[in-house]
Amino acid sequence: MFQPSRNMKNEPCDQGGSMARNGTPLEAAHASVRALIGEKVRYLVPMSVVFMTGYVGLTALAGFAKGLVGIKVIGSVNLGFVFIALNYLLSWLLAILYGRIARFKFDPLAARAVQHAWKGLPK
Numbered sequence: 001m002f003q004p005s006r007n008m009k010n011e012p013c014d015q016g017g018s019m020a021r022n023g024t025p026l027e028a029a030h031a032s033v034r035a036l037i038g039e040k041v042r043y044l045v046p047m048s049v050v051f052m053t054g055y056v057g058l059t060a061l062a063g064f065a066k067g068l069v070g071i072k073v074i075g076s077v078n079l080g081f082v083f084i085a086l087n088y089l090l091s092w093l094l095a096i097l098y099g100r101i102a103r104f105k106f107d108p109l110a111a112r113a114v115q116h117a118w119k120g121l122p123k
Helices: 025-064 079-120
Strands: 072-074
Touching (some): 025 079, 072 079
């Protein structure tokens, strides 16, 4: 049968050394992780909105504006194919942009959070 531990509250467990003291390197690690998450949200939310707008917009055009996407552009290539190609291009551009942002923004913040976390571990 399940036996609840003595520490079932929202208090940090103290096993082998307290890591949850105010002003310790662990607090700095928590702040570093919060900064990393905040920076990621700052970039990922707009990028996700751009991608989803393009994806849902293309789907809506294909479903409700068949006359528009059926317009011939060059030979047998219609506007729908052009929009699909632009959607792929948008996806690749967002992926490349994310990779560059991650390298220059997220990776240094993650490295700093790891350093702060290692300093807070008991020896």
